[in-house]
Amino acid sequence: MADADFSAPPAFEGDTEAEKLISSLRELRAFTDIPPISSRLPISYRRMPGPLRVRLARLIGRWQGRREHHWADFPGWPLDLSTDILSDWLSPRTSPFRDGPTPVVLTHDLDSAEGTRNLLARFLDLEEASGARSTNFVVPAAWPLDHGALEEVKRRGHELAVHGFDHSNRTAFSRPEERRDRLAAAGELIERYAMVGYRAPSLLRTRALLKDLSNIYLYDSSIPTSGGPFPTANNGCATARPFLIEGIAELPLTMPRDGTLRFLGLDGDAILALWRACADQISEAGGVVVLLTHCEETFSGGDQMLDVYKRFLEYITSNSRFRWSSPMEIISKAGLLTKPANSQRLSAEDAAAKLQ
Template identity: 30%
Template sequence: MPTDDFSLPADSWRWPEPTWRSHVDAVRAGRRLVPHRWPGGARVAVALSFDSDHETIPLRDGETSPGRLAQGEYGARAGAPRILALLARYGVPATFFMPAVSALLHPEEARAYTRDGHELAVHGWIHERNMLLGRDDERELTVRALDALTTLTGQRPVGIRTPSWDFSASTLGIMLELGFAYDSSLMADDEPYEIVAEGLPTGLVEIPVDWIRDDAPYFTMDRYGSVRPHSRPRDVREIWTDEFDAAYRDGGVFQLTLHPHVIGHRSRLVALRELLDHITSHRDVWFATHAELADTARGVLLDPSLSRPAADTPERT
């Protein structure tokens, strides 16, 4: 069937088997890293994350109008403080993936994340599209981002989420070279897994994401384009509630990706509060940063006896 993605080679359907296999095998999901039980005897792990993109989305695309920049500024000015207050109310840790330019524009916000016991992780330099970069440029921007966050907070980030949730041909090698403990950009599973490259295990833990568990597809809009969703916040909360309930039954991970400039609006924050009410009404829930979750997953990687068989899920209570 025809495709609208004109970036694809016109003759990709002619590729011989070694060619298409080489693309598939470049970055692959390896062992699922789920323990028999989560820390503290919990039956489910909950990992909340916030991508504090703020003004970097328009800046990345060279859009400098005050209107577009103000949409991003809302995330720092109104969204982030509300989110921090909500997390404090429930005593819940989270991971904030922050482009370095966002952190340099809002240094006190970046410091507030770590000061309040949350994790700050790398999310590119200016939310660049890494798929369009050469290896040297991608590496330079990643190093600059890592150094900027380290300088601002005094803590070196251990995790990374690529700005566009994608890998170039160089991304994995750069992550391994710079010593990241985990990535959170890929979508091959519901549960943490080890990334495999060219059939070989890398030791890098993946904490998978998915657009289902991301606020942006439900709420963002383009004033001049056709992207105009009309999702009711409570309808989205229902989707996320179902995702959590399934993770709880399976004894797995419920991971959520949110954005301060998206979820931080008043009506949407109500939905997040109601979701947290639902989650905290359950027994045996372990709230973890992505770094803490990756540490537990790595324990399974190092000691396979801790691993839960794929078919072995906790009994329903």
């Protein structure tokens, strides 16, 4: 049998067929439709004592580390850019991020009161010294929020955004009415801090959730490029470029997350080397670098991981192929700012003005 000829892309009737093919690969594993055990427990898994939760997760992680062929079938681990490769092959349009330095976005999920305290005590100075500003995802209804702290984060030019409802991993799988109620609970925070972005706790996301988010937010950042073993095996969109899905702009989490890497047993030097290699590869592929770190001591807030984070920031600032950016800047540059779907949602102009 003759080998297939891949030297030229197949001819399509206009762009639509090619677009359909690209989005079907991108969406093949984009959602986590089956709830993990943590979202099916009769009580919130967060009631389990923190240290026990971390120990349990590390144990599972070490076991998972030996089973990579089971959880990284597609997208591959630690970085799979199949959708971008397909897109460049089929579509004549090049990524808007190919020209000039690659945008880099730093994000934190503030998963506890400790996380917020550490953000202020340990992370913001480092970021500001590098000329960066981070985007911080806040849980609206799990513990009393320290508004003095949040106001300071905002005043120093960092972005605040929404991280679910109470972090019990249920919103994505709730009945429609309950899901909308859980989402509506963030209304006051959204107004107070001009929040325009959302990230799902534990990155648990369904089509129905994203559709609801499109009525409230200007972007979502819950879909990893290569999800690895968490929250479910074989999850991710295999692209490092933003895209439109269910009416909302998606800023994929393009870099391997701190939690996953710790759970898989990587040490600090290995994590830094992996982050640098992934950032370089994303830059070469015309993508955007989006990093998630958690500020809790058991994640990136401890001395060793904080040093890794600092060295990664130094790598980005010392390398002219990168520049600091923000979710909104990337979404605008990609032409993905959509019209407000209803009054709950800030208009693009208002949001841009508020985020100045």
